[in-house]
Amino acid sequence: MSSIAPYGYVKNxxxxxxxxxxxxxxxxxxxxxxxxxxxxxxxxxANILTSRSILCPTAYALSKGYGIASNLPKNPCQWSxxxxxxxxxxxxxxxxxxxxxxxxxxxxxxxxxxxxxxxWKIFENTHExxxxxxxxxIVQKIRANRKRPTKMGEMPMFSGxxxxxxxxxxxxxxxxxxxxxxxxxxxxxxxxxxxxxxxxHYIRNVVVEQLVLENLREVVSYVRAYEDEFVQMVMDAxxxxxxxxxxxxxxxxxxxxxxxxxxxxxxxxxYEDNVSGKLSDERFAKLSQGYETEQKELxxxxxxxxxxxxxxxxxxVNVKSFLSIVRKYTEIxxxxxxxxxxxxxxxxxxxxxxSSGKRIQEIEIIYNHIGIFDRxxxxxxxxxxx
Numbered sequence: 001m002s003s004i005a006p007y008g009y010v011k012n013x014x015x016x017x018x019x020x021x022x023x024x025x026x027x028x029x030x031x032x033x034x035x036x037x038x039x040x041x042x043x044x045x046a047n048i049l050t051s052r053s054i055l056c057p058t059a060y061a062l063s064k065g066y067g068i069a070s071n072l073p074k075n076p077c078q079w080s081x082x083x084x085x086x087x088x089x090x091x092x093x094x095x096x097x098x099x100x101x102x103x104x105x106x107x108x109x110x111x112x113x114x115x116x117x118x119x120w121k122i123f124e125n126t127h128e129x130x131x132x133x134x135x136x137x138i139v140q141k142i143r144a145n146r147k148r149p150t151k152m153g154e155m156p157m158f159s160g161x162x163x164x165x166x167x168x169x170x171x172x173x174x175x176x177x178x179x180x181x182x183x184x185x186x187x188x189x190x191x192x193x194x195x196x197x198x199x200x201h202y203i204r205n206v207v208v209e210q211l212v213l214e215n216l217r218e219v220v221s222y223v224r225a226y227e228d229e230f231v232q233m234v235m236d237a238x239x240x241x242x243x244x245x246x247x248x249x250x251x252x253x254x255x256x257x258x259x260x261x262x263x264x265x266x267x268x269x270x271y272e273d274n275v276s277g278k279l280s281d282e283r284f285a286k287l288s289q290g291y292e293t294e295q296k297e298l299x300x301x302x303x304x305x306x307x308x309x310x311x312x313x314x315x316x317v318n319v320k321s322f323l324s325i326v327r328k329y330t331e332i333x334x335x336x337x338x339x340x341x342x343x344x345x346x347x348x349x350x351x352x353x354x355s356s357g358k359r360i361q362e363i364e365i366i367y368n369h370i371g372i373f374d375r376x377x378x379x380x381x382x383x384x385x386x
Contacts, residue, residue: 004066006092007057008130019092019127025060026130032087033131036139039157039337042081042088049079057083088139091122095129098122134325138341156184157337158208158347164188165350165364167198173205182206186349199351203361208347213335215365216343219373223326231319234370246309253305256298263295322369343367 005011005019008029012018028049035045049056055063059076091098099121102112142160162171171186184205190198223230270287273279279287325342332339348364366372 004061006090007060007087008093009127010064010066021128021130025057028054029087029093029130032084033093033135033139036088036142037135037338037341042084045084046079046081049084050075050077053077054079056080085143088143091136093129093131094133094136095127096122096124097126134342138338141341142337156205157335157340158186158205158212161340161344161346162186162203162208163346163348164190164198164201165348165362166201169198171201171203171349201349201351203349203352203363208363209335211363212340212344212347212365213332216335216339217332219367220326220329220332223323227323231323234319234322234373249305249309253302253309256302256305260295260298260302263291263298267291318369322367325368345371 005022008022008026009019010022012020032045032049035048036042040048055076056073056079058073063076087093100115101120102114104112156173159173160170163169164171167188167190169188169190172189172192173184173186175184182204186201186203186205186208188198188201191200267288270279270284270291274281274284329339345366345368348366350362350364352359352361354360364372
């Protein structure tokens with residue numbers, strides 16, 4: 001346990017090893033997470049807290065008489081984006097104690113070094129949580145897909161979750177100050193960078209919002225009416241998809257292992273030819289270097305495939321988690337950033353097809369916990385769902 005409880009907690013006076021929720025600062029922590037879910041970045045959150053004259057963690061600790069090493073800042077209500085990020089990424093707010101996040105190279109050095117997350121030691125449910133797991137996961141997902149706000153300070157609801165169906169790159173958001181909301185759009189960032197490696201994949205923000213809202217309402221309605229059938233459908237689809245992916249990766253693994261073994265034989269052959277004089281030293285060095293390079297690359301790919309296969313064979317669709325999200329909503333009158341990130345993992349946008357004289361564009365909605373649902377494919381016809 002650290003000598004000082006994290007912002008949002010206070011040490012139990014009767015048991016210094018126990019953290020108790022400090023409601024005053026805990027509510028600020030909850031507000032920070034709420035603002036992040038609503039699409040606000042760390043800098044905007046820090047500015048909001050500063051404008052509300054809320055004491056920053058250091059000033060708040062000093063005001064409560066907690067002994068800390070930091071000096072009181074010039075403006076006790078000045079928040080920084082760094083402090084906000086630290087709060088958003090801190091697992092302690094889930095009720096867990098996390099140790100070994102830092103280390104010192106030797107007892108002679110005062111500077112702390114950051115440990116890799118794999119080196120952390122997490123003790124679960126050691127104190128009362130301030131943030132629930134669902135909210136924390138949504139925030140981490142937002143942080144992982146974080147995009148820069150627009151020049152107008154906006155963070156579009158779908159930023160970071162729209163992907164190009166052809167090149168796999170994320171779609172970037174575009175708007176002009178004079179444009180109405182109906183003109184705001186997304187295009188493939190690969191196309192936007194003028195690499196000529198992909199096409200536009202243009203889609204308007206209002207169209208994505210309309211399609212996602214309609215599809216989400218349909219899925220939620222279907223799950224509520226036919227829960228048992230839904231569970232069976234998702235499990236069957238997951239097993240089918242998983243079997244297909246496993247078979248493909250096993251085939252790739254077999255081919256790479258076969259080539260790896262062939263390279264051993266080839267290397268042995270050119271070595272014997274070099275010893276017998278059939279192959280010059282210069283040619284032998286060139287061939288052997290090429291074989292060694294290819295073999296190293298193959299070995300890395302084989303290890304990666306083995307790891308992926310081991311993970312996929314252990315994974316299963318968490319239908320219960322998806323059902324628990326559905327049960328939270330009796331209806332969805334409109335989309336919010338929280339709903340989008342709670343339900344949706346990513347959205348795949350295909351290029352529009354104009355061959356029939358009509359603009360038809362397909363998007364695929366991949367849901368959290370269950371992946372692609374059969375009803376999650378929709379088309380766009382001139383910006384309207386069909």
